[in-house]
Amino acid sequence: MKVSVCRKEHFNAAHRLFNSGWPDEENEKVFGKCNNPNFHGHNYELIVKLSGEQDPETGYVYDLKKLSDLINKFILEKFDHKNLNLDVEEFKKINPTAENIAVVTYNILRKEIDNKYDLKIILYETERNYVEYPA
Amino acid sequence: MKVSVCRKEHFNAAHRLFNSGWPDEENEKVFGKCNNPNFHGHNYELIVKLSGEQDPETGYVYDLKKLSDLINKFILEKFDHKNLNLDVEEFKKINPTAENIAVVTYNILRKEIDNKYDLKIILYETERNYVEYPA
Amino acid sequence: MKVSVCRKEHFNAAHRLFNSGWPDEENEKVFGKCNNPNFHGHNYELIVKLSGEQDPETGYVYDLKKLSDLINKFILEKFDHKNLNLDVEEFKKINPTAENIAVVTYNILRKEIDNKYDLKIILYETERNYVEYPA
Amino acid sequence: MKVSVCRKEHFNAAHRLFNSGWPDEENEKVFGKCNNPNFHGHNYELIVKLSGEQDPETGYVYDLKKLSDLINKFILEKFDHKNLNLDVEEFKKINPTAENIAVVTYNILRKEIDNKYDLKIILYETERNYVEYPA
Amino acid sequence: MKVSVCRKEHFNAAHRLFNSGWPDEENEKVFGKCNNPNFHGHNYELIVKLSGEQDPETGYVYDLKKLSDLINKFILEKFDHKNLNLDVEEFKKINPTAENIAVVTYNILRKEIDNKYDLKIILYETERNYVEYPA
Amino acid sequence: MKVSVCRKEHFNAAHRLFNSGWPDEENEKVFGKCNNPNFHGHNYELIVKLSGEQDPETGYVYDLKKLSDLINKFILEKFDHKNLNLDVEEFKKINPTAENIAVVTYNILRKEIDNKYDLKIILYETERNYVEYPA
Numbered sequence: 001m002k003v004s005v006c007r008k009e010h011f012n013a014a015h016r017l018f019n020s021g022w023p024d025e026e027n028e029k030v031f032g033k034c035n036n037p038n039f040h041g042h043n044y045e046l047i048v049k050l051s052g053e054q055d056p057e058t059g060y061v062y063d064l065k066k067l068s069d070l071i072n073k074f075i076l077e078k079f080d081h082k083n084l085n086l087d088v089e090e091f092k093k094i095n096p097t098a099e100n101i102a103v104v105t106y107n108i109l110r111k112e113i114d115n116k117y118d119l120k121i122i123l124y125e126t127e128r129n130y131v132e133y134p135a
Numbered sequence: 136m137k138v139s140v141c142r143k144e145h146f147n148a149a150h151r152l153f154n155s156g157w158p159d160e161e162n163e164k165v166f167g168k169c170n171n172p173n174f175h176g177h178n179y180e181l182i183v184k185l186s187g188e189q190d191p192e193t194g195y196v197y198d199l200k201k202l203s204d205l206i207n208k209f210i211l212e213k214f215d216h217k218n219l220n221l222d223v224e225e226f227k228k229i230n231p232t233a234e235n236i237a238v239v240t241y242n243i244l245r246k247e248i249d250n251k252y253d254l255k256i257i258l259y260e261t262e263r264n265y266v267e268y269p270a
Numbered sequence: 271m272k273v274s275v276c277r278k279e280h281f282n283a284a285h286r287l288f289n290s291g292w293p294d295e296e297n298e299k300v301f302g303k304c305n306n307p308n309f310h311g312h313n314y315e316l317i318v319k320l321s322g323e324q325d326p327e328t329g330y331v332y333d334l335k336k337l338s339d340l341i342n343k344f345i346l347e348k349f350d351h352k353n354l355n356l357d358v359e360e361f362k363k364i365n366p367t368a369e370n371i372a373v374v375t376y377n378i379l380r381k382e383i384d385n386k387y388d389l390k391i392i393l394y395e396t397e398r399n400y401v402e403y404p405a
Numbered sequence: 406m407k408v409s410v411c412r413k414e415h416f417n418a419a420h421r422l423f424n425s426g427w428p429d430e431e432n433e434k435v436f437g438k439c440n441n442p443n444f445h446g447h448n449y450e451l452i453v454k455l456s457g458e459q460d461p462e463t464g465y466v467y468d469l470k471k472l473s474d475l476i477n478k479f480i481l482e483k484f485d486h487k488n489l490n491l492d493v494e495e496f497k498k499i500n501p502t503a504e505n506i507a508v509v510t511y512n513i514l515r516k517e518i519d520n521k522y523d524l525k526i527i528l529y530e531t532e533r534n535y536v537e538y539p540a
Numbered sequence: 541m542k543v544s545v546c547r548k549e550h551f552n553a554a555h556r557l558f559n560s561g562w563p564d565e566e567n568e569k570v571f572g573k574c575n576n577p578n579f580h581g582h583n584y585e586l587i588v589k590l591s592g593e594q595d596p597e598t599g600y601v602y603d604l605k606k607l608s609d610l611i612n613k614f615i616l617e618k619f620d621h622k623n624l625n626l627d628v629e630e631f632k633k634i635n636p637t638a639e640n641i642a643v644v645t646y647n648i649l650r651k652e653i654d655n656k657y658d659l660k661i662i663l664y665e666t667e668r669n670y671v672e673y674p675a
Numbered sequence: 676m677k678v679s680v681c682r683k684e685h686f687n688a689a690h691r692l693f694n695s696g697w698p699d700e701e702n703e704k705v706f707g708k709c710n711n712p713n714f715h716g717h718n719y720e721l722i723v724k725l726s727g728e729q730d731p732e733t734g735y736v737y738d739l740k741k742l743s744d745l746i747n748k749f750i751l752e753k754f755d756h757k758n759l760n761l762d763v764e765e766f767k768k769i770n771p772t773a774e775n776i777a778v779v780t781y782n783i784l785r786k787e788i789d790n791k792y793d794l795k796i797i798l799y800e801t802e803r804n805y806v807e808y809p810a
Contacts (some may be wrong), residue, residue, distance in 0.1 A: 002675035003639045012531065013420035014488075016448040019192055030193060030196035032200065033486035040486040041419040041446005043531050053602040053674035054643075057559055058570060060637035062668050065572065081418075083443035095194035099138045103189075126417065126448050126591070128143040128200050134252070135137035149311040149353075154597055165598060167605065173353035176284040176311005176392065178396050216310040217302035218284075230599035238594075251389035260314050261282065263548040264604050267651045270542035270589035270658070272810035273774045278803040289462055300463060302470065327694055328705060329770035334804050335707065335729075365464035369408045373459075388810070397791035398413040399469050405407035405456035405521070424732055435733060437740065500734035504678045508729075533683040534739050540677035540726035540793070544678040552801065554689035554716040554758075573756035580756040581716005583801050623689075623713035666687065666718050 002118075004051040005060075006065045011080035014041040015096040039083060044101070045124035046075065049110060052117040062117065074108050098125040102133040137253075139186040140196045144206045149176040150231040161194035174218060179236070180259035181210065184242060187252040197252065209243050233260040237268040272388075274321040277337045279367040279376035285366040303348040308355060314371070315394035316345065317380060330348075332387065344378050368395040372403040409456040411465045414463075414476045416485035419446040444488060449506070451480065453514060457522040467522065470485040470501035479513050503530040509537040542658075544591040545600075547607045551620035554581040555636040570576040583642070584614065586662035588649060602657065614648050630643060638665040642673040677793075679726040680735075682742045686755035689716040690771040694797060714758060718801035719776070720748065727792040737792065749783050773800040777808040 017034040018027040027035045034040065048071055050062050078088055084096040090104045102123045110119055124130040152169040153162040162170045169175070183206055187198050213223055219231040225239045237256045245254055259265040288297040297305045303311070318341055320332050321396040329387055348358055354366040360374045372391045394400040422439040423432040432440045439445070453476055455467050481492055489501040495509045507526045515524055529535040556568040557574040567575045574580065588611055589601050598600045618628055625638040630644045650659055664670040692709040693702040702710045709715065723746055725737050753763055759771040765779045777798045785794055799805040 001673065003642065005639065005674040006670045006672070008670075010531070012445050012447055014444040017194075024176055030198075034484055036488065036489045036492070038488035039419040039444055039446070040417050040488065042417055043443065043448045059637035059640045061639055061671075063570075068537055070578040081438035081445040083441065083445065086443045087441070091240065097194035098225065099140065100194045101191050101557075113627050126415070130141045131196075132139040134139070135139040145396070147310050147312055149309040152599075163604075168351035170675040171351055171353065171357070173356045174311065175282050175283040175310055175353065176309070176350040177282055178313045186303055216304065218308035221308045222306070232599035234545065234594050234601055235599045238545065257296070261359065265546045266601075267544040268541065269545070271808065273777065274807040274810040275498035275774065276805045276807070287464075300468075324774050329692075329772035329775045331774055331806075333705075369410065370464045370468055372408065400411045401466075402409040403406065403475050404413070405409040422734075435738075483696045502734035503737055504729050505734045506682065507678065522707070535683075536736075537676065537679040540679040550801070552715050552717055554714040576756055576758065576762070578761045579689040579714055579716070580687050580758065581714070582687055583718045617709035619740035621711055621715040623711065623715065626713045627711070666685070 002047050002051050003054055003061050005062055005067070006047050006049045006062050007071065008045060008047045009076060010043060010045050011076050012041065012043050013079050013082050013084050015084040015091075016040070017095055017097060019095060039085070042125050044079070045130075046071070046105065048105075049114065049120040049122065049124040050117040051120075052060045067091060070109065070112055074112055075105055078108075098123055098129065098131045099133070102114040102131050105135065108135050137186050138189055138196050139184050140199060140202070141182050141184045142199050142202045142206065143182045144203065144211060145178060145180050146211050146216050147176065147178050148217050148219050150173040150219040150226075150228055151175070152232060154230060154267050174220070179214070180191050180265075181240065182257040183205070183240075184255040184257065185248065185252040186255075205244065205247055208246055210240055213243075222263060233258055233264065233266045234268070237266050271360040272321050273324055273331050273339070274319050274388075275334060276317050276318045276346070277341065278315060279338065279341045279346060280313060280315050281346050282311065282313050282351050283352050283354050284309040285361075287365055287367060289365060297344065304378050309355070312395050314349070315400075316341070317392040317394075318340055318375075319390040319392065320383065320387040322391075332383075340379065340382055344382055345375055348378075361385045368393055368399065368401045369403070372401050376403050407456050408459055408466050409454050410469060410472070411452050411454045412469050412472045412476065413450060413452045414473065414481060415448060415450050416481050417446065417448050418445040418484050418487050418489050420489040421445070422500055423500060424500060434442055444490070447530050449484070450535075451476070451510065452527040453510075454525040454527065455518065455522040456525075459529075475514065475517055479517055480510055483513075503534065503536045504538070507536050511538050542591050543594055543601050544589050545607070546587050546589045547603060547604050547611065548585060548587045549608065549616060550585050551613045551616050552581065552583050552585060553619050553622050553624050554579040555624040555631075556580070557635055557637060559635060570665070579625070582665050584671075586611070586645065587662040588645075589660040589662065590653065590657040591660075610649065610652055614652055615645055618648075628651055638663055638669065638671045639673070642671050646673050677726050678729055679724050680723045680737055680739060681722050681743070682739050682746065683720060683722045683741065684746045684751060685718060685720050686751050686760050687716065687718050687756050688757050689714040690759040690766075691715070692772060694770060713761070717800050720805075721746070721752070721780065722797040723780075724795040724797065725788065725792040726795075731802050745770055745784065745787055749787055751761055753783075769771075773798055773804065773806045774808070776800075777806050781808050 016039045084091045099118040102121045106121045121133045150175045152166040219226045239257045241256045256268045286309045287301040322331050354361045372393045376391045391403045421444045422436040489496045507528045511526045526538045556579045558570040624631045642663045646661045661673045691714045692706040759766045777796045781796045796808045
């Protein structure tokens with residue numbers, strides 16, 4: 001049977017939720033306080049989960065130190081202490097909801113991690129709101 | 136691929152575990168301290184998880200503010216600061232174990248949430264004891 | 271300089287807040303949901319803190335295993351899985367607010383612990399509400 | 406002896422750390438990633454602690470529901486889902502470090518709470534960085 | 541539908557990661573700080589999850605007090621306050637990675653728990669590194 | 676009034692509690708499971724708290740990035756992934772109880788931090804056992 005290994009990292013970022021094709025009142029109605037044009041922000045907690053076979057020589061599925069280095073290089077360098085809307089290429093066209101941040105994170109890391117591993121992203125925007133991708 | 140979105144809420148309640156068809160000694164033996172006829176209580180942490188497609192206009196699977204409002208209206212109004220055995224209709228005939236509280240919560244919310252979303256309930260009775268429904 | 275050592279324990283209990291000398295409407299107004307006559311309940315997290323000199327032979331201020339045993343014997347045996355109002359002598363005359371539970375706990379443990387140690391009680395009623403005695 | 410009662414609330418905000426009288430290189434050197442001109446953000450956890458005598462009628466030092474309402478009205482309404490630098494009058498002239506957010510919070514609440522209570526602010530900017538005022 | 545019930549326990553242990561068939565430099569390169577020949581250690585958080593049908597008489601899937609007793613008898617007695625490499629038979633031939641501790645725990649408990657229940661192990665080695673078996 | 680700033684770090688280490696001047700039975704009696712000659716271990720959570728005046732130019736009491744660097748250089752380099760009894764000079768003559776680890780940490784950091792700051796160490800050995808120095 002396969003084993004899953006999980007690594008938790010965090011980043012702090014500002015963002016604003018809105019649809020640039022909508023009038024202000026519609027954005028205000030749908031996104032409420034999250035639509036503040038001056039941005040607000042979060043401490044995001046990011047969990048990356050890999051599932052696969054154990055290496056019989058090491059007992060590891062994947063070295064979590066290497067997974068941490070990958071997340072730092074490809075995700076935290078882009079997102080940490082940034083304004084997601086203004087500083088991150090991927091969110092110039094899509095809304096930086098927790099769902100979309102998880103999907104973008106998945107798509108970036110999927111290219112860096114061998115397909116023999118299943119990949120899942122769990123992202124806490126606050127202690128009470130979190131998302132998982134794939135479901 | 137689908138995305139899951141999760142909202143955590145909490146409520147405080149009193150309860151007693153017992154089977155009204157059993158003699159006292161049997162209830163004492165099976166339910167131990169949880170069978171105290173004068174009740175005891177918990178801070179319950181409730182997580183409601185919905186899985187589905189993202190709305191392309193908003194980037195949301197489901198607005199977590201609306202999900203929080205639903206949970207407050209249909210669950211917390213019934214359970215919070217209540218005696219589950221005496222004050223809540225659903226537990227007048229069934230034992231308010233964590234398993235049954237999760238099933239009752241699922242059955243109530245399932246009627247309020249479109250069937251295009253998968254629904255799952257995670258309920259912490261204490262930091263060390265929790266249940267999930269469906270499994 | 272002195273060192274403090276702290277031990278965290280927990281108990282689950284039901285309670286109701288009210289002043290038996292007041293009319294119902296006054297209790298309802300002052301204590302709100304906490305005044306439910308059928309009780310509600312909490313997972314209480316209790317921290318007992320002792321401050322004193324280290325024993326030069328052991329490096330301990332106080333053996334935390336012994337402190338845990340004391341708390342279990344004198345506090346958890348009385349409070350855990352109980353109805354504080356109905357089952358606990360100390361709360362038959364006083365209201366089981368978090369403040370009073372902390373004061374009662376202090377008074378019980380103060381008799382069991384040598385006066386060469388300073389004693390402090392920290393009690394979490396919920397994750398968001400907690401009290402300390404002495405202040 | 407006095408008792409302390411504590412209420413924890415949270416808010417999400419964007420901010421940027423810098424001294425407007427300094428050249429960019431100096432701000433970059435001193436504040437590093439926190440100096441991003443496009444802002445970043447945090448989930449702030451705010452604990453407000455009051456110490457005083459218990460009311461003999463209620464057993465309360467201070468009704469934590471009322472304390473929560475005060476914090477919501479005077480602090481969260483100003484800070485939650487805001488850009489501290491751009492949206493909050495108090496931080497137009499001072500740098501929104503955790504230290505200054507705690508001091509500003511103290512000064513606002515001190516006017517709303519009777520001086521018979523000692524007041525203390527504990528503010529978590531991240532799980533690993535927090536401040537207390539007064540020390 | 542089935543319900544899952546989960547019980548969390550903890551144990552403290554020392555361990556060292558290495559492959560006895562490798563030269564020192566290779567162990568140093570692959571396992572880094574975890575290869576310290578004098579050992580290091582962790583507070584392990586262990587969650588055991590059982591999924592099955594509810595007993596219609598009790599409302600339980602499985603009595604979590606009994607599950608706690610099983611984990612204490614078969615796992616904590618072996619692992620708690622031990623050196624996994626030196627004191628635990630199962631790790632004399634295999635490397636005590638988090639993955640292998642989870643697999644060994646699964647194999648021991650699988651024999652003690654009726655096959656009508658699905659069994660899953662979740663093991664936190666640190667707050668940031670954890671594993672699940674089966675995946 | 677002064678402000679306190681706090682930084683939390685963690686390290687993993689093995690240790691054994693015993694008094695080298697005592698016979699085995701006495702060590703066994705006093706230190707119980709913690710006396711295992713093969714060692715056990717913990718994930719230690721270390722909080723370093725500095726209290727002082729704010730710098731009027733920055734709004735900081737002390738740059739927490741610098742405090743983190745100091746703790747890493749002077750404490751984590753010595754303690755992390757080590758056997759406290761065998762690998763750390765300071766514990767060759769004194770018992771590595773949580774109390775003594777806090778005192779040793781204080782004494783090392785006191786030399787690195789200007790005396791205009793008050794210094795306090797808070798050390799969690801487990802989630803349920805922690806110490807503070809000075810008291």
